[in-house]
Amino acid sequence: MVSPVHVSRRSLIQALALAPLAAPAIIGRAHAADPIRIGISGPMTGQFAQNGQWMKNGVAIAVKQVNDKGGIKGRMIDVRIADDLGPNPTAAANAVTKLATQDEVVALVGPHYTPGILPNVPLLGKYKIPALTGATGPVVTQQGSPWVFRVRLNDAIGADLLVKYVTEDLQWKKIGLGYVNTAFGQSGIAVVKASLAKRNVEPVLVQAHTDATKDYTSQILAFQQAGVDGIIVWTDDQPAGLIAKQSKTLGVKFGIAGNTAFSQPIFLGLAGEGADGCMAIGEFVKDNPDQRVQAWKKLYAAAYPGDEPELYATVYHDAARLIIAAMERADAISGEAIQKTLTEIRDFQGIVTRYGWTDNGDMTHSGIITRVAGGKPEIVKVITS
């Protein structure tokens, strides 16, 4: 039970009828109690709930670890969760405001989506709470807020690395572009375009889709007709899987490269054999032989039997560990102190990468390029910018 309102005991109808009248019961502000509260703002219901589930899992492991060791300066950590419905500015602003003012959290993990973090940028400054987000759009850190920390690879860097790889190492000449028509896909493909322009390459064809697109036949045929050597796609896991699967069915010859979706489990499951040969720029694959990743896999499987960690659980686990590390070093447990300490972090060894703060709030600076072979993404290149 997270809310201070105890509606649960009343019947639904009563709760409903009394809801507006119950307002005075809402007043109660949380007492400055013993545990330290940190918040998660993520999609917990609806179509994006999977990401929220992963956020929760990753954070929970980090918090349990520190609580088992006796907490921070004797204080336990308590995680408060608020549903922000993903890319929903109104719900995200409500979720963050609730966490900040009602639950009085000292730091935030999330919101995960660009339209979720953007409306909250001014609010984070107002409530003086740092937020560690995995939203990759360049626009997120361009806001110049000292309260926003990005724990994933900025698309502006990632896209450039990928374009460099396909044009120089793979020698693609005619390139098609595909993207999901959301904040994520639009800003991702914009940096791909800019990066291509830098190398004097003009994409021969650009195609857009939505998360609801289930048949890519017409798009794939259009790429084929344009005679592309390969396509660069910036999209979510599900469309990535369908594009790869349907390209395989249609027997196309061009190569497929894209954002980290093209190495993630949902993609692999949907694409099946079609996944083979697909390339991605990302930060994390669970089959990385690196011993930190392997240890993390064991830890995760112990906490969630039968499950394996993927990118988001891992990134937000690192985010929670960053917050914990900042709290351990800070002279006080407050949003301001944690924010200040986070900016002093230069070389923090996480599972995904080594984190280090730079002026604009980006904390991750290296990426890996993977290529799927036999249904498993293999690392072809590790790049540090």
Add this chain to the structure above:
Amino acid sequence: MSADANALTMRALAVLVIATAILCGLLLPRFLSVYYLQVADVTLINILLVLGLNFILGFGGQMSLAQCAFFGIGAYTFTLLQAAGMPVPVAAVGAIALSAAVGMALGWPTLRLKGHYLALCTLAFALIVERLLVNWEGLTNGANGITAIPGIGLAGENDKMLWVLLAIVAIAYLLQVWIANGPLGLRIRALRDDPLAAQAVGVDISRLKIMLFVISAAYGGLAGICYVLLRGYISPDVFSWQSTFSYLAMAVVGGLGSPLGAALGAILYTFVPELLRFMQEYYFAVFGVMVILVITFFPAGLSGMVISVVRSLRRREKSFARSDVTHHERAA
């Protein structure tokens, strides 16, 4: 009902509404936390949207699903005009005017459409507007939306925005009652209850329907401006076509054609999910079931229930003159 009686009710109602608004303005910040104040602000914006929808859906009996589009057009126009250097009042008037003009442009060609055909046409329009907001990156900045909109400098100031929104909603509420009680209201009721008979006695139905569309759209545009003032950030996600169904549900759950219903429906639909957050991932499932239950128990909407309670209380004292504005058993 004589004009005198109407004027009297109107004056009494005005006092009541303004008093309620002032009371809310004074009391809510004392009793509500910052977070619930923000929810209250969002609720007020939703009330505005549903009041607008009331004109075309409740009064006109026309099933329009385009309210989210006018919401978006108002918000984006206001933002872009302000970015072009126009002062806030000018940008606001421009935004409302454009929303109204688009309302007319939608209302006129769809005059021949009835029932579900109109519903789909307006829904298709809403979807097209949303796609344009996403795709027309040069103008709207695409799906990333527009950040740090100055507005009147009150973005995120939930307590101060409460006063602004209360004032706007009170005026919009009274305007709706005033229109419904005035000479236009008579024609509106004639249109809703029996379009053929209304036409026979000389009501220009086409003009009336378009007028309702225009007022409806203007309210939607005004709500868009309010959203910009409150949030300082807009993106196409705020105005998604799916959200239009929430406004429809608010209008119906509250009670169609009733300003009080608009307020009650918006309060229910905005506040209750926030109150149910403690149920974690179950809360929207529970809320969905709740909507079904409310509709089942109060098919005429919450306002119908409130009015019948009030009426049964008053009937004990004296016979009560029925108010047409806030009382409709039958929907569109």
Add this chain to the structure above:
Amino acid sequence: MLQTFIQIVLVGLAVGAAYALVALGYTLIWNAVSLVNFAQGDLVMLGAFVSVGWLANRLGMPLWLNLVTMLVILGIFGAALAWGIYHPLRNAPQLSAIVATLGLSMALQNIAVIIWGPQPLNFAGALGTTSVHLFGSTIYAQYLVILAALAAMMAIQHVLFQHTGLGRAMRATAQDAEAARLMGIPTARIIAFIFAYATMLAALAGWLIAPLSYVSSDMGVNLSLRAFAATILGGFGSIPGALVGGLAFGVIESAGSFYISSEYIDVIAFGVLIAVLMFRPQGIFGELELERP
């Protein structure tokens, strides 16, 4: 060029067939009880989840038993909807009932996530990713199955409605429930049957399209919208209209995306829809006096 054109049209027809199946459900319920069931798409999702999440993944049922069991479960669920949603609201204003189906839609989508989890489920179906070559173009065999299923359902429906006592009772109930009741037709049971049948149609659509992509809680949302568009395009209440509207909408989307713009495909498809309604306000097969109070 011609080969590509054939491919585009075939895919459009196949995608449109799924719209048509859902649209048929809308039409049936509308004809029977004058209710637009906005949760129709979510019944597609529910059918797919029951089939994949429970019967296939948990119980490992063989495919045909899976289909039959799923249809029985969803049929019972549909009859329960008639009893739980329609009956309490049968005398309420039409819009109230519509909003109740919106509430149902919200509840179903969220309950699906609670039961089956938020991760999309994969389903190979009978054919997996088998593809066939037709007129020189490549197409999933599953698409042909969907088209065949649509044709079969149309035939079954025709026989059921025109040549059986049950069908006559259904039509009588649809035309005038009160009169039908006075004639001794058990209208409550007939309406429950219509709901069950419409739900099974939606569920069948879910079972058929699941192997083509994946099963997720939101899969009904866009299907709902497009099936509703198909219903309107064809003419509300018309069974051939639902069929033609569904297929036409699928082809418009597929061809529009290839020949004009994938970015603006929704604008194109729904723009065409608005344009058609401007010239034919009752849809292709609709009758002008269709609207009921």
